[in-house]
Amino acid sequence: xxxxxxxxxxxxxxxxxxxxxxxxxxxLAMMAAAVFVGQITIGIERLVIINLGLTxxxxxxxxxxxxxGVGLVYxxxxxxxxxxxxxxxxxxxxxxxxxxxxxxxxxAVNTALMTLGLAAALFYVTRGFSRADTxxxxxVYFILLELALVTALALFFSCFPTxxxxxxxxxxxxxxxxxSTALREYGHVAHNRALELLLGAIYYLLPNFHNFNAIGAxxxxxxxxxxLILHNTLYAVLYITVVLLGASAIFANMxxx
Amino acid sequence: MTGAARTRFTRGATAAIPxxxxxxxxxxxxxxxxxxxxxxxxxxxxxxxxxxKTISMGYDALLADIYWTRAVQYYGAHFETGSSQFKELxxxxxxxxxxxxxxxxxxxxxxxxxxxxxxxGAGRPDQAVELLQQAIVGKxxxxxxxxxxxxxxxxxxxxxxxxxxxxLEGSQYPGAPIWMKGMAARIAELGGSRDTSVMVWSQIxxxxxxxxxxxxxxxxxxxxxxxxxIEELQKIVxxxxxxxxxxxxxxxxxxxxxxxDVPVDPAGYAYxxxxxxxxxxxxxxxxxxxxxxxxKHDKAAE
Amino acid sequence: xxRSLDNLTFQVEEGEVFxxxxxxxxxxxTTLKCVMGLIFPTSGTAxxxxxxxxxxxxxQEIGYLPEQPYFYDYLTxxxxxxxxxxxxxxxxxxxxxxxxxxxxxxxxTRFADVQLRKFSKGMLQRAxxxxxxxxxxxxxxxxxxxxxxxxxxxxxxxxxILELKEKGRTVFFSTHVLSDAEMLCDxxxxxxxxxxxxxxxxxxxxxxxxxxxxxxCDIAAxxxxxxxxxxxxxxxxxxxxxxxxxxxxxxxxxxxxxxEARILSVAALRPTLEDYFIQMVEHPKGAPPAAASxxxxx
Numbered sequence: 001x002x003x004x005x006x007x008x009x010x011x012x013x014x015x016x017x018x019x020x021x022x023x024x025x026x027x028l029a030m031m032a033a034a035v036f037v038g039q040i041t042i043g044i045e046r047l048v049i050i051n052l053g054l055t056x057x058x059x060x061x062x063x064x065x066x067x068x069g070v071g072l073v074y075x076x077x078x079x080x081x082x083x084x085x086x087x088x089x090x091x092x093x094x095x096x097x098x099x100x101x102x103x104x105x106x107x108a109v110n111t112a113l114m115t116l117g118l119a120a121a122l123f124y125v126t127r128g129f130s131r132a133d134t135x136x137x138x139x140v141y142f143i144l145l146e147l148a149l150v151t152a153l154a155l156f157f158s159c160f161p162t163x164x165x166x167x168x169x170x171x172x173x174x175x176x177x178x179x180s181t182a183l184r185e186y187g188h189v190a191h192n193r194a195l196e197l198l199l200g201a202i203y204y205l206l207p208n209f210h211n212f213n214a215i216g217a218x219x220x221x222x223x224x225x226x227x228l229i230l231h232n233t234l235y236a237v238l239y240i241t242v243v244l245l246g247a248s249a250i251f252a253n254m255x256x257x
Numbered sequence: 258m259t260g261a262a263r264t265r266f267t268r269g270a271t272a273a274i275p276x277x278x279x280x281x282x283x284x285x286x287x288x289x290x291x292x293x294x295x296x297x298x299x300x301x302x303x304x305x306x307x308x309x310k311t312i313s314m315g316y317d318a319l320l321a322d323i324y325w326t327r328a329v330q331y332y333g334a335h336f337e338t339g340s341s342q343f344k345e346l347x348x349x350x351x352x353x354x355x356x357x358x359x360x361x362x363x364x365x366x367x368x369x370x371x372x373x374x375x376x377x378g379a380g381r382p383d384q385a386v387e388l389l390q391q392a393i394v395g396k397x398x399x400x401x402x403x404x405x406x407x408x409x410x411x412x413x414x415x416x417x418x419x420x421x422x423x424x425l426e427g428s429q430y431p432g433a434p435i436w437m438k439g440m441a442a443r444i445a446e447l448g449g450s451r452d453t454s455v456m457v458w459s460q461i462x463x464x465x466x467x468x469x470x471x472x473x474x475x476x477x478x479x480x481x482x483x484x485x486x487i488e489e490l491q492k493i494v495x496x497x498x499x500x501x502x503x504x505x506x507x508x509x510x511x512x513x514x515x516x517x518d519v520p521v522d523p524a525g526y527a528y529x530x531x532x533x534x535x536x537x538x539x540x541x542x543x544x545x546x547x548x549x550x551x552x553k554h555d556k557a558a559e
Numbered sequence: 560x561x562r563s564l565d566n567l568t569f570q571v572e573e574g575e576v577f578x579x580x581x582x583x584x585x586x587x588x589t590t591l592k593c594v595m596g597l598i599f600p601t602s603g604t605a606x607x608x609x610x611x612x613x614x615x616x617x618x619q620e621i622g623y624l625p626e627q628p629y630f631y632d633y634l635t636x637x638x639x640x641x642x643x644x645x646x647x648x649x650x651x652x653x654x655x656x657x658x659x660x661x662x663x664x665x666x667x668t669r670f671a672d673v674q675l676r677k678f679s680k681g682m683l684q685r686a687x688x689x690x691x692x693x694x695x696x697x698x699x700x701x702x703x704x705x706x707x708x709x710x711x712x713x714x715x716x717x718x719x720i721l722e723l724k725e726k727g728r729t730v731f732f733s734t735h736v737l738s739d740a741e742m743l744c745d746x747x748x749x750x751x752x753x754x755x756x757x758x759x760x761x762x763x764x765x766x767x768x769x770x771x772x773x774x775x776c777d778i779a780a781x782x783x784x785x786x787x788x789x790x791x792x793x794x795x796x797x798x799x800x801x802x803x804x805x806x807x808x809x810x811x812x813x814x815x816x817x818x819e820a821r822i823l824s825v826a827a828l829r830p831t832l833e834d835y836f837i838q839m840v841e842h843p844k845g846a847p848p849a850a851a852s853x854x855x856x857x
Contacts (some may be wrong), residue, residue, distance in 0.1 A: 005645045009631075016633045079629050083689060087595050087623035087700075088646040089615050093266070182330050204282050213286050228291040235284045242277045250269035252263055255598040262613040263599075 002090040003098035014068060020202040021022020024113060025059050031117040032195055035124055045125045050219040053118035054139055058215070060114070060146045060173065068106075070166045072099040073085055073251070077161060082256060093248035100155050100244060102109025107147045115140050130221075138229060139218040146212040150174055152243040153207065159251045177209040306355025321357030322383055324349055328363075332370055343379035346525035347371060358395025364388050367407050369470055372413040377473075401425020404437065405462070411444060411457055421445040436460060455481050479523040479544045486520060490528055490536040506530050563589045565753040570632045571731055571746075573697075576724050578740035578761075579733040581750035584631070587733040588626050590750070595623055606819050607698055619647065622691035628683055628700040632676030636667050636686050639675060640693055661689040665733060666715065680707035688719060699723060701732035705739060710724055717743060737833045749836060759837070772800045772808045775823040785814050803830065 034052040073096070078080040086092065118136070123129065157166035176183075180203050187199030201214055211232055215222055260356050310317050328349040335343055350367040353360060368385035370378045389406040396402065403423050410420035421444040428437035437455070443453050455478065462474035490507070497504055497515060507530050510516045519527045524541035565585045571577045571772045579655040581587050592598045594605045596612040610617035630639050640658040662668045665685040670678070678686065682706050691699055706722075713736075718785065722742055723730050734740055740747050741761045778784055779795050784792060784799060789813065792799040799820075803811045808825070815822065 002646060005642070013457065013631065013633055057846075079628055080625065081631055082596060084623060084628060084630065084643070084687070086597060087618060087621065087625075087642060089618040090646055091615050151822070158559055166855040182327075185330055185333060187309060190675075204285055205278065205629055208288075211285075211292070225291050228288065231284055231288045231291065235288060238281050238284065240279055242274050242281075245270040245274055245277075249267045251597070256592070257598075261611075 002094040003101060004229060006090070006095055006098025007022055007101035007105060010072070010099050011105045014103065014106040017068075019214050026108065027056055027110075027114045028117050028138070031056070031114075031121045034118075035121050044059060046122065046218045049118070049121050049125055050136060051215060053121060054113075054136070054143065054215045054218070057111055057114045057118065057140065058143045058146065061111055061143060062150055065103070065107060065111065065147050065150040066167060066170050069103055070158050071102060071157040072155050072164060074163055074166065075254060086256075092252045093244075096155065096159075096248055096251055097244060100151060102149050103155075104148050107151065111144055111147070111205060123216065123219045128156070133226055135214075135218045135222070138224045142212040142214050142232060145232055147208055149207055149209070149236055149240055149243075152240045152247075156243050157252075159247055161253065170226045172186040172208065177207040179210075180206045180208050181210050208235075211235060288493055297443065299429050306352040307399065309352060310356055317356040319359075321360050321363075322351045323355060325360060325363050326355035328353060328367065342369075342375065345378050347384040347388065348382065351391065354391055354395070359481070361392065361396070361399060361401065364392035366470070368405050368409055373473070382409050385409045385413070392446050392466070398430045398439065400427045400430045400433035401464075403430070403433075404464075407437075407440070408457060408461065412454070417444050450483055451485060476545060476548055482551050483522045483538055483544050483546065484549060486517060486522065487528065488537045490520065494530060494534065504530065504534075507536075562753050564593070567603075567656075567750070567753070567755055569755060569758055571729060571808055573729050574724070575745040576720060576726050576730045576743050577732075578744035578747035579731065579736065579750065580735070580740055580747055581733070584851040585750040586752055586753040588702055589621075589753075591625075591700055591731075591733065594700065595621075604809075619694070620697045622694065622696040622699045624684075624691040624699075624701045627680075628687035629705065630675050630683065630686065630690075635672045635674050635676060636662060636689075637671040639686060640690055643690045644693055647800045659694050661693045664692075664719070665689045681709060681712050684708055685712065688716065692723070693721070696728070698729040698731065701730065704732055705734060705736055714737070719785060737836055749788070771802055771804050771828045773826050773828050774803065774808075774811065774815070775799070775825075776801070777823060779819055779821070782816060782818055782820070784820070788814060798823075853856055 031053060034049045034056075073082075075140065076085070082095075085095065117127075122136075150170070151237040154170045155164070157170050160166055183206075184199050187196040187203075217224065225255075261267075265445075273485050275281045300397065309320060325518045328346060331349060332343065332346060350371070352364050354363045368389055368427065372378060372380075372384040374380040386406065386409055389409065391401055393399070393402050393406070404427055407423040407427065409417045409433055410423060421441045423443065423503060424437050424441035427433055428441060433488040440453075440460075443456065445451050458474050458477045458481065462478060465474060493510065493515060494504060494507075497510065497513075504510060507516070507519045508526060511519055522542055522544050526539035528536055528543070529539050531537055538546055540554050565591060566791060567586070579587050580592070589598065593600050593613065594607070595674055599612075605612055607617050607621055612622075631642075634642065638660055640661065641654055646655045659671075661670070662671050665687055665688055667682065667689065670682060675683065675686065681816075684704070686817055688701070688704060689703065701720075704716050708716060717739065720730050720732070746758065746760050749756040778799060781796065788801055790797075791803070792801045794800075801811065805827075812822070812825075
């Protein structure tokens with residue numbers, strides 16, 4: 001499919017962009033640090049390594065998703081590589097989906113590499129894996145869902161020729177989505193029905209990134225219910241579809257100066 | 258028509274978006290349900306305050322504020338559901354304090370929330386003591402910390418020995434008000450007398466900045482006042498009940514000119530005499546006597 | 560309200576080489592972008608072989624070279640062509656063949672595996688042409704294909720255009736270089752201020768009456784040109800260039816023969832496309848001499 005072609009090329013671009021390698025090295029350094037830190041805080045090495053490691057994977061992935069994502073369409077518009085591309089038999093929405101898939105693929109590969117690093121660090125510290133450690137994979141999967149959602153949002157804003165603003169808005173939505181639960185709680189506590197309804201509506205509209213945070217539970221060795229995995233997957237798929245549809249509708253009607 | 262396919266696509270996409278959002282709502286609800294059933298340690302993000310401080314790269318004060326905010330939100334959220342034991346309240350506060358030992362609102366405000374029994378607070382005065390002691394280690398010359406600690410010992414734990422000690426120690430630091438020394442002496446002497454309690458709660462009421470804390474102190478003062486009234490009234494009723502006919506209500510005492518009028522509690526409601534001959538607060542009154550049961554708990558933590 | 564294109568209507572026949580002329584800002588690139596579906600006209604349509612802009616399948620039949628093209632600088636020339644070729648569904652082997660063939664065609668084989676970020680402007684232009692024609696489209700749209708090329712490069716592009724024509728393709732290109740248009744195009748359109756100023760074959764457009772004749776001659780040393788003629792002549796060394804009205808041609812030739820001048824050439828003075836172009840652009844009120852075809856671009 002045309003989108004697949006665009007996706008592979010996007011992946012290739014990301015891999016050849018040297019910024020990526022710096023981030024990976026940073027991540028690996030974090031893993032090494034986690035090992036040392038684990039030796040300072042006695043008795044909770046496993047906890048600390050999982051916490052730190054997963055948090056690092058999540059944060060670095062998010063930074064990449066935002067900063068590369070916001071350039072996905074914008075760079076092609078600015079450099080006008082888009083002109084010759086769109087003259088080919090490829091629809092504009094196929095182009096968007098391809099860019100999205102390419103970056104998600106990049107992030108997935110990156111995350112997988114970092115997870116390997118985490119597994120190595122964990123093995124080093126605990127000298128073996130326990131059953132409970134498989135839930136770490138679930139936490140990583142959730143992180144991937146989260147990154148895909150951030151990518152979709154970044155791609156949406158990437159359609160506009162305002163890179164700084166796009167970055168800020170994407171970042172803003174990400175932060176708002178982390179605290180949307182707290183926002184709704186404020187509505188409950190504030191004893192104002194209208195505010196409560198408003199904040200409740202905003203709660204459902206905002207992308208709820210908190211859904212995907214299982215780092216604490218996994219660090220403590222809790223199992224994650226399969227139903228939650230299913231729900232989160234569906235949520236991510238639906239929300240991403242909404243964002244990509246919106247981006248496609250806007251992009252399809254844009255004059256490319 | 259120009260761009261017919263494009264228009265169709267745009268219309269289709271725009272129509273689909275709200276529909277998809279509608280589908281998202283039940284999904285989110287499901288997710289919320291499942292997450293609520295999971296344990297909450299992810300509230301803490303990283304479980305160790307010292308570790309956080311190390312990696313926060315200079316943003317520890319900001320993180321401390323965030324943790325305190327989350328502690329308050331955590332309290333608010335769980336208070337509303339009425340179910341909770343507020344398990345993560347102390348860890349959140351302790352982390353905030355580790356990150357910023359000078360954030361005194363944490364131990365002062367937090368100690369009340371920790372000490373108050375369910376359903377208002379966590380019912381863990383022992384955790385409040387730990388928190389305050391952690392704070393004192395970080396800032397040993399803050400008299401307000403001692404005052405808070407003394408209060409927890411006095412009211413919630415009924416540990417008059419420690420309470421007196423702490424008030425005395427705090428009284429020597431710069432800025433300590435005069436009443437602290439006196440308080441130390443009174444407590445040592447009189448233990449858990451009502452007058453001492455009134456003194457203590459009055460101080461809290463006058464110095465508290467948080468509206469909820471002030472309200473709480475006021476409730477306690479009103480209850481203490483009512484308690485004193487009730488004891489007096491009970492004595493009168495018991496003395497008089499030797500007479501015939503039997504006293505069935507306080508009105509009778511007024512008619513018999515024992516009392517000038519039916520006395521009212523600090524909230525303005527008349528006291529009543531129940532069928533067993535015990536003077537109580539009017540059921541309609543806003544004075545809550547049950548809060549005086551606080552601290553009648555075992556000092557030992559669960 | 561400024562219109563970048565104003566009621567622009569014309570038709571290009573299959574198999575012809577069509578030149579699109581106009582000064583900067585006339586709207587040439589805008590027109591091309593409308594056809595490509597990069598920008599959307601406020602009203603009107605563009606169709607290629609009966610298919611509209613929205614029809615993605617139409618893009619199978621067309622090739623496009625944008626103005627001052629820019630490509631993914633992290634790719635090599637080979638990778639770029641391969642990437643674009645994938646959109647047309649060729650097998651891997653076919654793709655490889657095509658890529659190699661067209662790299663050769665634009666003289667880039669030597670640089671096939673160099674990253675595009677290292678290409679000069681001329682090389683990028685050539686890569687651009689390659690990507691426009693590698694799927695052998697029926698219609699090729701070239702926006703300023705000669706720009707940035709040295710004379711050798713320009714000749715190569717001209718050759719490519721002629722080759723495409725021989726194969727029966729339609730070529731639509733915009734240019735400032737009027738001599739190229741004159742040489743290559745079956746028909747041209749002149750655009751200025753967003754309006755179509757004139758359309759027709761170069762010959763039609765400039766088939767205004769002959770202005771006069773120009774004689775080029777050498778005068779032997781020691782001899783003089785007749786005074787009357789010398790006044791109208793341009794001289795460099797022994798060589799004179801004399802312009803005379805057609806009617807007086809033979810009279811002047813007699814005079815020159817009497818002066819024992821050596822006649823080098825006699826040529827008719829006809830307006831060039833350049834003259835026409837300048838006239839149309841500077842005096843936009845003039846009606847175009849050839850009738851513009853109404854209707855849609857096929």
